[in-house]
Every structure is written in C-alpha cells, then in structure tokens.
Amino acid sequence: MNTGGYEQNSDGSYNFFIKGVDRFILMLQKGIVWITQFVNAFLKDDILWKSFQTIINEFVNNNGGKATILPIIKNRPDCKKEDKVLKGERSLSELGCN
Numbered sequence: 233m234n235t236g237g238y239e240q241n242s243d244g245s246y247n248f249f250i251k252g253v254d255r256f257i258l259m260l261q262k263g264i265v266w267i268t269q270f271v272n273a274f275l276k277d278d279i280l281w282k283s284f285q286t287i288i289n290e291f292v293n294n295n296g297g298k299a300t301i302l303p304i305i306k307n308r309p310d311c312k313k314e315d316k317v318l319k320g321e322r323s324l325s326e327l328g329c330n
Contacts, residue, residue: 313327
C-alpha cells in the first residue's frame with residue numbers, strides 16, 4: 233500500500249510525502265529476518281524511499297524553489313511479537329512498533 237501527496241503549510245510552503253508499507257511475501261524471507269534480526273531486512277526499501285526524497289529535493293532546488301529533506305519516520309513491528317499475535321498468544325494492542 234502506498235499513498236502520497238502534498239500539503240500546504242500555513243506559511244505557504246508545501247510538504248510532499250509518501251506513505252508505504254514494506255512487507256515480506258514469502259515465509260522464507262520472514263524466516264531469514266527472524267534469524268538475522270540485527271541486519272536491516274528493509275535496506276533496499278529504505279534506499280528507495282530516501283531516493284524519492286532526494287529526487288524531489290533536487291528538482292525543487294534546481295527549479296527556483298527551496299527544499300529541505302525532513303527525517304524519515306519508520307514504524308516497524310517486532311517480528312517475534314508479530315508471530316505471537318498471529319498465533320493468538322498476544323493481543324494486537326501489544327504489537328507496537330519500534
């Protein structure tokens with residue numbers, strides 16, 4: 233799921249944004265993450281989203297505007313908690329994100 237757009241601020245400036253959900257398609261991918269939790273399983277996804285910010289920033293700045301890149305906000309669930317929720321061992325409200 234991806235959504236994006238822009239919003240106008242009270243000072244007349246704009247914020248461009250994109251919201252997306254990265255997820256695993258195969259159980260094998262999820263298993264690899266379970267084993268290697270200290271590795272960023274979403275590294276390529278992070279690079280993609282960061283490149284989107286960079287391209288918008290460069291376009292605006294190269295065409296007479298003034299743009300800055302705001303920090304990326306990431307909310308990712310804990311894989312171990314996710315499995316327990318899916319198995320009914322924990323409630324959905326306990327899932328949380330880090």
